[in-house]
Every structure is written in structure tokens, then in C-alpha cells.
Amino acid sequence: MKKFNVGLIGAGGVTELHLEGYKGDPERIAFTAICDPNEEILKHRADKYGIPQRFTNLDDFIRESGVDVAVVCTPTSIRKQIVLPLLEAGFPLFVEKPFSDTLSDAVEITEKAKQLGIPVAVNQNFRRHYTFDTVKKIVAENTIGKVTMITFNNMFYRQDTGWRLDCERHALSVMGIHWFDGFRQVLGCEAESIVSMMSSSASIDCKGETDATVQIKFENGAIVTYTQSFSSRIGRTEMIVIGETGTLRCDHGSVELFRNGDREPSQRWENNCSREENSLENIKQLLTWIETGVEPANSAEDNLKIVAMLEAAYTSAKENRIVQLRNGVLI
Incomplete structure (x- = not known):
């Protein structure tokens, strides 16, 4: 298999996630360039990981880096103005x-990527970091029968700094994008309708929402109730998947199966995939796409359906109504 020279756009905190993960396959990936306008952060990141080419200007990176793949880790607020020139x-x-x-x-x-024939993949790094892939397999094996309901709570205290403070979309944009994708993975179908409510706690300094509750009806009839909080002093991330013959209790590290009358789980599955490992797996899907032409499960096209769910949630909260979708597209 080909060894790819990879360049990173953005040298902030999330870049560390990629750099640490990619070290797991040095035969496949080499860090050869990095770009960030902040020279101090750029030097720190490049020195730590031995990245030879260093750019403070995107045009220079495009013209001189010679990389095979660019990894974009910039703030979403400037994402389009970075991505389009790279495409x-x-x-x-x-x-x-x-x-x-x-x-x-x-x-x-x-659409621009499709027009140009350029592969674009997204780092959906919670598919295996959280237990979604494990639950997906359990559900597919009919272990708990037809899934009728999922409840999901993600609550903790989070005070961001920097560019996120000025974003009108906050808690759901940061975390909901992971969880929406996970619900799709577990249920194997798309959202049909979404209704949501949001609020902003004075305990958190930010422009957007800190707390939200979302209800989603999926095409197979399953209902998901999801709560997100950045202002809770109690931390909890738990998913309950209710099937007709069993119920699963899930967190980052394990899945437990309960049958009627069980006080203790009758079966347990472990999950030990870090975000770094999952990020490596995700970029390797892109590299395989480049080599084979076969679009992977984390393509931009697939990610559109998750962004559509996010858009539906914000629209619902703003307009106080149920938002309908068809095949993952807003209607």
C-alpha cells in the first residue's frame, strides 16, 4: 500500500488528536507539512512531532507543500474559506x-467536491470511541429484538474559550453532531422528524445554547430522546437502547444486556477504542477511497445527513415546530 504524505491545516488542540492517532501507522502515513497563522503554536506542534514543512499562509501551503492529503482542523467558523481553495x-x-x-x-x-471529483471524508471519531459500532452489531444480530426507543444523556460542565464563545450554535454543534451520527448507526436508517428546545445558562460564558433536549423519530418508527448539557455539575454520558426482547445500557467503555427480571446484566461487551485510534481508522478509510475509488462510510456525502439533523434541531428550536426530513434531507 502507498505511504501518504499528510499536511495539517490548523495547529490547535484538536490537531493533537490526529497527530497522536496517525503515529499508529507510520508505514501508511507521514507528517510532512503543517499550516497555522499562529507562529508560536505552529512551532510547538511541528517541533513536537518533527514536521519539516511549516507554513503560516494557506496559499503557500497549497503551492509548496506537495502533500497527498490535507487534514483540516480549523475552527468551523472559517471552514468554508479554507476547504474551498484546497478543493x-x-x-x-x-x-x-x-x-x-x-x-x-x-x-x-x-457539491464542489463532487464536481471536481475530489474525495472528502469527515472524522466521525465517536463511531467506535463510543459504543455505537458495538451496539449496531448487537442490534443487527437481533439480540434485543426490534428497537423501539433510545434515551441518551450527555451532561457535564464545559466552559470553552476562544472562537467558540462567539458561535451562535454551541452545545449541539460541538457534541450533537457525534450523537446524531451514532443514533443513525445503531438504527440503520435516517431521521424522519425532529423537535427540540434549547436554553443558555448564565453559568457558561458563550453566545450560543448550553443546554438542549431533542426528540427524533426515525424511519423505522424508533424514537430517540437526547439531552445535552454543558452546565451540569454532574457528569453523565449514558445510552439506553430499548428493544422488544431486551435492553442495553451503554457508556464509552461497555455495553450491558438486560432481560426481563434481570437485576444484573446477563451479558457484557467491552469497548476500548480511543478517539486517537478511531481518527486513524477514519483517515485510513479516506486513503483507501483514494486508492480504490470506493466511497467510504465517513464521506462528506454521508455527513450531510448528520448536518441536516443538526440544522433541523436548530430550526425546530428557533421556530417552535417539528421539522420533517426525508432520506436524510430537510423538507
């Missing part, structure tokens, strides 16, 4: 989630 220059892209703040920008990016 025009012909770089296959691996983009941090969500790959755009709004559905309209996401559609524009995806």
Missing part, C-alpha cells in the same frame, strides 16, 4: 466534524 487545488481532504457550521455551507462544499 480547487485538488487536495483530497480529511475534515474535522462538523465539516461546516450550516447545512447550506455543507451542501456547497460537498
Whole structure:
């Protein structure tokens, strides 16, 4: 298999996730360039990981880096203005989630990539980091029968700094994009309707929402109730998957099966995939796409359906109504 020279756009905190993960396959991936306008952060990241080419200007990166793939880790607020020039220059892209703040920008990016024939994949790094892939297999094996309901709570205290403070979309944009994707993986179908409510706690300094509750009806009839909080002093991330013959209790590290009358789980599955490992797996899907032409499960096209769910949730909260979707597209 080919060894790919990879360049990173953005040297902030999330870049560390990629750099640590990619070290797991040095035969496949080499870090050869990095770009960030902040020279101090750029030098720190490049020195730590031995990245030889260093750019403070995107045009210089495009013209001189010579990389095979660009990994985009910039703030979503400037994502489109970074991604479009890279696409025009012909770089296959691996983009941090969500790959755009709004559905309209996401559609524009995806259509441009299709027009140019450039592969774009998104780092859906919670598919295995959380237990979604494990639960997907359990459900597919009919272990708990038909799934009728999922409840999901993600609550903790989070005070962001920097660019996120000025974003009108906050808690759901940061975390919901992961969980929406996970619900799709477990249920194996798309959302049909979404209704949501949001609020902003004075305990958190930010422009957007800190707390939200979302209800989603999926095409197979299953109902998902999802609560997100950035202002809770109690931390909890738990998913309950209710089937007709059993119930699953899930967190990052394990899945437990309960049958009627069980006080203790009758079966347990472990999950030990880090975000770094999952990020490596995700970029390798892009590399295989480049080599084979076969679109992977984390393509920009697939990610559009998740961004559409996010857009539907914000629209529902703003307009106080149920938002309908068909085949993952807003109607």
C-alpha cells in the first residue's frame, strides 16, 4: 500500500488528536507539512512531532507543500474559506466534524467536491470511541429484538474559550453532531422528524445554547430522546437502547444486556477504542477511497445527513415546530 504524505491545516488542540492517532501507522502515513497563522503554536506542534514543512499562509501551503492529503482542523467558523481553495487545488481532504457550521455551507462544499471529483471524508471519531459500532452489531444480530426507543444523556460542565464563545450554535454543534451520527448507526436508517428546545445558562460564558433536549423519530418508527448539557455539575454520558426482547445500557467503555427480571446484566461487551485510534481508522478509510475509488462510510456525502439533523434541531428550536426530513434531507 502507498505511504501518504499528510499536511495539517490548523495547529490547535484538536490537531493533537490526529497527530497522536496517525503515529499508529507510520508505514501508511507521514507528517510532512503543517499550516497555522499562529507562529508560536505552529512551532510547538511541528517541533513536537518533527514536521519539516511549516507554513503560516494557506496559499503557500497549497503551492509548496506537495502533500497527498490535507487534514483540516480549523475552527468551523472559517471552514468554508479554507476547504474551498484546497478543493480547487485538488487536495483530497480529511475534515474535522462538523465539516461546516450550516447545512447550506455543507451542501456547497460537498457539491464542489463532487464536481471536481475530489474525495472528502469527515472524522466521525465517536463511531467506535463510543459504543455505537458495538451496539449496531448487537442490534443487527437481533439480540434485543426490534428497537423501539433510545434515551441518551450527555451532561457535564464545559466552559470553552476562544472562537467558540462567539458561535451562535454551541452545545449541539460541538457534541450533537457525534450523537446524531451514532443514533443513525445503531438504527440503520435516517431521521424522519425532529423537535427540540434549547436554553443558555448564565453559568457558561458563550453566545450560543448550553443546554438542549431533542426528540427524533426515525424511519423505522424508533424514537430517540437526547439531552445535552454543558452546565451540569454532574457528569453523565449514558445510552439506553430499548428493544422488544431486551435492553442495553451503554457508556464509552461497555455495553450491558438486560432481560426481563434481570437485576444484573446477563451479558457484557467491552469497548476500548480511543478517539486517537478511531481518527486513524477514519483517515485510513479516506486513503483507501483514494486508492480504490470506493466511497467510504465517513464521506462528506454521508455527513450531510448528520448536518441536516443538526440544522433541523436548530430550526425546530428557533421556530417552535417539528421539522420533517426525508432520506436524510430537510423538507
